[in-house]
Amino acid sequence: MLSLVEENYLKTIYHLSDGGGQQVSTNAIADAIKTKPASVSDMIRKLDRKGVISYTKYQGVNVTSEGISAALKVIRKHRLWEVFLVQHLKFNWDEVHEVAEQLEHIKSPLLIERLDEFLGHPKVDPHGDPIPDSQGVIKARPQIKLGDLSPKSEGLIMAVNDSGSSFLQHLDKIGAYLGARILVVDKEEFDSSLRVKIDDGEILFISKEVASNILVEELTS
Amino acid sequence: MLSLVEENYLKTIYHLSDGGGQQVSTNAIADAIKTKPASVSDMIRKLDRKGVISYTKYQGVNVTSEGISAALKVIRKHRLWEVFLVQHLKFNWDEVHEVAEQLEHIKSPLLIERLDEFLGHPKVDPHGDPIPDSQGVIKARPQIKLGDLSPKSEGLIMAVNDSGSSFLQHLDKIGAYLGARILVVDKEEFDSSLRVKIDDGEILFISKEVASNILVEELTS
DNA sequence: TACTTAATTTAGACTAATCTAAAAAATAAT
DNA sequence: ATTATTTTTTAGATTAGTCTAAATTAAGTA
Numbered sequence: 001m002l003s004l005v006e007e008n009y010l011k012t013i014y015h016l017s018d019g020g021g022q023q024v025s026t027n028a029i030a031d032a033i034k035t036k037p038a039s040v041s042d043m044i045r046k047l048d049r050k051g052v053i054s055y056t057k058y059q060g061v062n063v064t065s066e067g068i069s070a071a072l073k074v075i076r077k078h079r080l081w082e083v084f085l086v087q088h089l090k091f092n093w094d095e096v097h098e099v100a101e102q103l104e105h106i107k108s109p110l111l112i113e114r115l116d117e118f119l120g121h122p123k124v125d126p127h128g129d130p131i132p133d134s135q136g137v138i139k140a141r142p143q144i145k146l147g148d149l150s151p152k153s154e155g156l157i158m159a160v161n162d163s164g165s166s167f168l169q170h171l172d173k174i175g176a177y178l179g180a181r182i183l184v185v186d187k188e189e190f191d192s193s194l195r196v197k198i199d200d201g202e203i204l205f206i207s208k209e210v211a212s213n214i215l216v217e218e219l220t221s
Numbered sequence: 222m223l224s225l226v227e228e229n230y231l232k233t234i235y236h237l238s239d240g241g242g243q244q245v246s247t248n249a250i251a252d253a254i255k256t257k258p259a260s261v262s263d264m265i266r267k268l269d270r271k272g273v274i275s276y277t278k279y280q281g282v283n284v285t286s287e288g289i290s291a292a293l294k295v296i297r298k299h300r301l302w303e304v305f306l307v308q309h310l311k312f313n314w315d316e317v318h319e320v321a322e323q324l325e326h327i328k329s330p331l332l333i334e335r336l337d338e339f340l341g342h343p344k345v346d347p348h349g350d351p352i353p354d355s356q357g358v359i360k361a362r363p364q365i366k367l368g369d370l371s372p373k374s375e376g377l378i379m380a381v382n383d384s385g386s387s388f389l390q391h392l393d394k395i396g397a398y399l400g401a402r403i404l405v406v407d408k409e410e411f412d413s414s415l416r417v418k419i420d421d422g423e424i425l426f427i428s429k430e431v432a433s434n435i436l437v438e439e440l441t442s
Numbered sequence: 443t444a445c446t447t448a449a450t451t452t453a454g455a456c457t458a459a460t461c462t463a464a465a466a467a468a469t470a471a472t
Numbered sequence: 473a474t475t476a477t478t479t480t481t482t483a484g485a486t487t488a489g490t491c492t493a494a495a496t497t498a499a500g501t502a
Contacts, residue, residue, distance in 0.1 A: 040480090
């Protein structure tokens, strides 16, 4: 059983490791948690002993499969509470985080399953982040080409098909980045070009070629 | 600002003091909180320094008006969460306590006001206990004479109109006490006597005179 | 009133989590 | 490759909350 503080460390490490993939440094954890590296050293030795991360001195840490499973439980709770706060208690999406930070540590499996049911088994939180199911499985987000998004619908930029620097520089120029919200204003029939807004900015033109190289996740508003 | 542990002490002391009225002994607190008297001694010195109780050595403690106000805030949160768990998450009334014990410590004034609104400003929790309003005011529980309770309905014995010892001895004899649950089985038309059950015990006869001197709070099942 | 018992407090130790300052290891730079 | 810099770890102290054992005060009883 992890303490509240240990849960926060684990969750942070999981996020920094990008879902368990990357190695994470002591300083990165200290930065993220707003604590001192010395405190992190102590804590990661403890988390290693508990089996949720693996740690060798001066080498940073990796999250174990047990750790991933534990982190996903916390993340599931956090995101379900966010849905509750926004959909039922009229919170704005920018007001939910700190409250969900507290609610995510409530210990009651029954509570969280009932809450999930009450909310209608939502798949994403108010920021569009996916909610792991009770088994800790994250439904792969369906990625489609920006060009296939229907007019008036919105998507999140998830990946690109062309990693060439000229293409990436172009994206940079128009203000597109991984995670940006993109709205398809309309579509030209004759050349399949798009008019889009990125993050509520100005209307931009995007060619068919560019549009087919941007992968988005459609937002179900 | 009180810590979670301090909040639990204060809430317990408030309850033991019967709403701030009685003095509370160190051992009573230790019993209620399942800790040792030595720990209680330490904690009550701290709570005294913080101004929520007043404490003189070997004399037990009293809750200050500041303490009452703080305790009522916690109790309000606890009871609102209980209503939520029962009315919206299908919890049984006997499953809610431990979860509400955790939820009551979530710090967010906005959250609790929105929850209150969402629940429709309930006046009592699933056990019939009153919910303090946002100002900490507890609506006086409506007391009616036992004789005015309609057959088949239940009440809690809240007070008596006759404090004479013979009357109190009679109550003692039939097993009635402050806080007892009393069910009116039926009522005789011709002499207004009642047949009642106290705490699911045997059926007892109660005269009109006795019934008019017992004040109950009707339980809205 | 003196003695016994019960309630309460103090003293000292322990765990969890944090910090500062200093030491050690790894990385970068000349 | 040797120095300089950054990162990380250790050592030792601190705070909150708890405990056991011993000391003190209050209360009960002969």
